[in-house]
Amino acid sequence: MDRAVQIAKEAVKGDIDWIEIGTPLIKSEGMDAIRTLRKKFPAHTIVADMKIADTGSLEVEMAAKAGADIVMVMATADDSTIKDALLAARKYGVRLMADLISTPKPVQRAVELDRIGVDIINIHMGIDQQMTGKTPVDLVFEIASKIRADIAVAGGLDEQTAALSVEAGADIVIVGGNIIRSDNVTEASKKIRHSVDNPQLDQAQKLDMDEEIRKLFMEISTPNISDAMHRQGAMKNIKPMLNDTKMVGPAITVQTFEGDWAKTVEAIDEAKEGNVIVIYNGSSDIAPWGGLATQSSLNRGIAGVVVDGAVRDIEEIRKIGLPVFATSNVPNAGDPKGFGEVNALINCGGQKVKPGDYIIGDDNGVVVVPAERAYEIARRAKEVQKTEERLFDEIRRGGTLSEILKLKKWEKQK
Numbered sequence: 001m002d003r004a005v006q007i008a009k010e011a012v013k014g015d016i017d018w019i020e021i022g023t024p025l026i027k028s029e030g031m032d033a034i035r036t037l038r039k040k041f042p043a044h045t046i047v048a049d050m051k052i053a054d055t056g057s058l059e060v061e062m063a064a065k066a067g068a069d070i071v072m073v074m075a076t077a078d079d080s081t082i083k084d085a086l087l088a089a090r091k092y093g094v095r096l097m098a099d100l101i102s103t104p105k106p107v108q109r110a111v112e113l114d115r116i117g118v119d120i121i122n123i124h125m126g127i128d129q130q131m132t133g134k135t136p137v138d139l140v141f142e143i144a145s146k147i148r149a150d151i152a153v154a155g156g157l158d159e160q161t162a163a164l165s166v167e168a169g170a171d172i173v174i175v176g177g178n179i180i181r182s183d184n185v186t187e188a189s190k191k192i193r194h195s196v197d198n199p200q201l202d203q204a205q206k207l208d209m210d211e212e213i214r215k216l217f218m219e220i221s222t223p224n225i226s227d228a229m230h231r232q233g234a235m236k237n238i239k240p241m242l243n244d245t246k247m248v249g250p251a252i253t254v255q256t257f258e259g260d261w262a263k264t265v266e267a268i269d270e271a272k273e274g275n276v277i278v279i280y281n282g283s284s285d286i287a288p289w290g291g292l293a294t295q296s297s298l299n300r301g302i303a304g305v306v307v308d309g310a311v312r313d314i315e316e317i318r319k320i321g322l323p324v325f326a327t328s329n330v331p332n333a334g335d336p337k338g339f340g341e342v343n344a345l346i347n348c349g350g351q352k353v354k355p356g357d358y359i360i361g362d363d364n365g366v367v368v369v370p371a372e373r374a375y376e377i378a379r380r381a382k383e384v385q386k387t388e389e390r391l392f393d394e395i396r397r398g399g400t401l402s403e404i405l406k407l408k409k410w411e412k413q414k
Contacts, residue, residue: 001029003394003404005040007180012041014189018070020047020174031066038067045069051099053077056085064092070120075100075109082116095119097152100139101126107142114147120172121147125155137164144169156379159195166199181386183393209375213358214274216378217248220385222364228380233367235349237327238306240363241314247304247323247361249276250371251353253346259286259309259334265293267342273301276359280346281309284327286334291316298322306359306366308348325361 008019019041025033026048034048048068052059056073063071073085075098082098089096097120098113100106110121123143125136136155144151153165154174162173175192182188217225226234252271256263256279267277277297281288289305291313297305304323311317314329343355351368353359358369369377394404402408 001025001033001036004033005036006394007185008037008041010185011179011189012044014179014186015193016044016179016189018045018047018172018174020049020176021068022176023049023051026050031062034063034066034068047097048072049099052081052085054081056081056083057088060085060088060094060096061092064088064094068094070095070097072097072099072122073118074098075103075106075113075121079112079116082113082118086117089119097122099124101155106139107146110143111146114149118149120150120152122152122154122174123170124153124174135161137161137168140165140168140170157192159191162192163195163199166196177383177386181383181390183389185390213374213378214248216382217358217360217369218246220378220381222360222362222367224381224384224388225360225367225369225377227384228377229367229369233351233369235306235308235325235351235366235368238308238325238349238366239327240361240365241311241324241326241329242318242321243363245304245323245362247276247325247359247366249274249303249359251276251278251355251357251359251368252342253344253348253353253355254279254340254342255344255346256280256288256340257282259283259288259332260337260339261288261293261334262336262338263340263342264288265296265336268293268296268300268302270342271297271300271302274303276303276361277305278346278348278353278359279305279307279309280348281307283334284310285330286310286332287312287330288334289324289326290333291320294320294322294324304359304361306348306361323361325366 004025019037021033021037038046046068047070048063049072050059050063052073060071071094086096096118098118099122101124103109123136123139136153140153150171152172152174153170157175158178165173173196179185179188252267252275254263254267264279287310289307289311294317298320307326310328310330311326312330312333317324346353353368356371358374360367
């Protein structure tokens with residue numbers, strides 16, 4: 001609760017109009033969350049995201065009496081619940097907002113809710129949906145011309161998408177993660193405020209999916225990615241051969257044996273610009289990779305190399321500067337016998353790697369992200385990064401990690 005109040009104070013300095021009390025906070029602190037923020041911010045509109053699915057009248061009454069100005073009901077709730085909640089909202093002088101999150105036919109349901117008399121329709125993409133690339137903006141265009149109720153929009157909005165939402169017809173813009181997880185909440189709030197007030201600002205050109213994935217992975221660390229994957233994906237015993245290195249790209253895989261370097265150098269010619277060559281060698285004593293192969297890879301625009309095994313010519317590799325990761329470096333190489341295969345499923349550092357899987361390496365090591373989940377994991381890892389940046393900011397102010405997270409409060413009770 002203390003953290004919520006502090007973040008709200010910083011956001012208010014950035015000229016936000018409303019304060020939304022999210023469902024997790026309400027579940028954690030109950031109606032006291034509403035009471036506390038009502039007392040701290042008497043001049044601001046308080047939104048209680050109750051996500052009401054049943055007992056509409058009772059839950060609206062609870063939130064209203066605690067100090068909410070707007071109460072959230074699920075759009076998927078039965079019409080009887082919506083109507084009962086609306087009656088209670090009128091009785092206690094609050095507005096009712098219906099949340100379209102995960103509604104099967106959102107446009108149709110928005111029209112139905114408008115006819116019932118709901119005050120605000122919230123076009124909302126949930127966090128898990130956002131991670132797969134879904135955005136609420138397109139729905140705003142579709143719904144705005146069909147209803148009379150005010151339209152709110154929520155779900156992963158930033159400066160650009162907030163402005164686009166206003167242009168599309170949104171009356172209310174709800175921004176969560178891009179404010180509350182910022183290391184400077186006030187500045188982040190001001191930027192969103194400016195974009196909402198000036199929606200016709202030139203918008204940055206949207207990247208295609210591969211470009212966006214690469215950009216996101218370049219901005220985040222392998223620990224962020226490991227956290228986003230629930231501590232999965234990290235290769236074992238694979239270390240960077242250079243300091244201050246960063247590597248991102250889809251894999252071209254090589255299966256080879258005991259220092260046989262024929263397939264490893266053939267892969268250079270098969271790789272496309274931006275690929276990462278990932279090699280299973282089978283020996284930590286004989287190197288299938290060295291300085292000549294590294295220079296060849298640089299010439300081809302390859303993003304980096306990962307070897308489950310040894311490399312050699314470490315001085316040349318460091319001068320060239322191409323990111324190379326391996327278990328060790330040794331003097332001796334093998335011979336080009338030609339055994340193995342390019343672009344097969346391999347095991348590297350204890351992780352299965354398919355051609356096209358994203359490989360991300362930095363000073364912490366290397367992680368593998370399945371190609372089919374690359375965008376989702378990149379987005380989730382970005383949220384992990386934002387959370388950590390916020391925690392770093394709070395710790396720099398003098399707290400400790402345990403105090404800020406209130407670990408003792410949330411430990412499992414014996």
